[in-house]
Amino acid sequence: MSASALKSAFSFLKKLEKNNNRDWFNDNKAEFKAVEKEIKAIYNSVSEQLNKHDRIEKSKVFRIYRDVRFSKNKLPYKTHFGGSFNRTKPRLRGGYYLHIQPHNESFIAVGFWEPNKEDLLRIRKEFEMDDSEIREILENKTFKSIWGGFVGDEVKTAPRGFNKDHQAFAFAKENRL
Numbered sequence: 001m002s003a004s005a006l007k008s009a010f011s012f013l014k015k016l017e018k019n020n021n022r023d024w025f026n027d028n029k030a031e032f033k034a035v036e037k038e039i040k041a042i043y044n045s046v047s048e049q050l051n052k053h054d055r056i057e058k059s060k061v062f063r064i065y066r067d068v069r070f071s072k073n074k075l076p077y078k079t080h081f082g083g084s085f086n087r088t089k090p091r092l093r094g095g096y097y098l099h100i101q102p103h104n105e106s107f108i109a110v111g112f113w114e115p116n117k118e119d120l121l122r123i124r125k126e127f128e129m130d131d132s133e134i135r136e137i138l139e140n141k142t143f144k145s146i147w148g149g150f151v152g153d154e155v156k157t158a159p160r161g162f163n164k165d166h167q168a169f170a171f172a173k174e175n176r177l
Contacts, residue, residue: 005038010102013079017102020075032064039100043083046098055088080105093119124159131168 012035016025025032040061047059061083068074080101087095097109112119127134137143138150158164 002038002042005035005042006100009035009039009081009100013081014102016077017079020077020079022076025077036061036064039081042100043098047085050085050096055092056085057088059083059085124162127168128162128166 012028012031015028019025019028043059043061047056050056061081062078064078064081066073066076066078068076080099082097082099085096085098087093093115094110094112097113099105099107099109112123115123155169158166158169162169
């Protein structure tokens with residue numbers, strides 16, 4: 001990953017934060033296109049690296065233009081770059097997400113985003129059968145020091161059809177799985 005490309009991206013995004021309007025963006029479109037090209041190269045490099053250990057079917061850098069139709073926030077541009085890396089389907093599902101944003105707001109996300117009901121049931125069944133592997137990962141001090149805690153929706157109780165007292169679901173609630 002090129003440090004100079006990230007520095008250029010952060011610089012552009014900081015300026016965009018202060019000038020998030022069409023006139024400024026159009027006046028600075030050439031700079032955006034140059035930064036976007038570098039960002040796409042970074043995402044392609046990440047995809048290549050992921051393919052050394054996984055099977056990535058496709059990667060995608062999301063557009064900088066916001067869909068403001070149903071949003072209270074009417075600013076026309078995102079102030080970050082985001083992209084996804086989808087695993088080869090149907091055998092492998094889930095994926096990765098890379099978010100690049102100034103002010104220490106960058107992050108990596110992995111797993112399932114809004115899994116379909118079949119995948120969600122399979123995940124829950126796996127935890128019900130044996131949750132020791134995920135427990136070991138989540139409780140690992142080195143893992144926690146690098147990745148921090150998990151965030152996302154949490155289960156309030158065991159899902160329908162599962163024992164509410166099962167240790168895997170109590171653990172999931174405690175750890176926000």
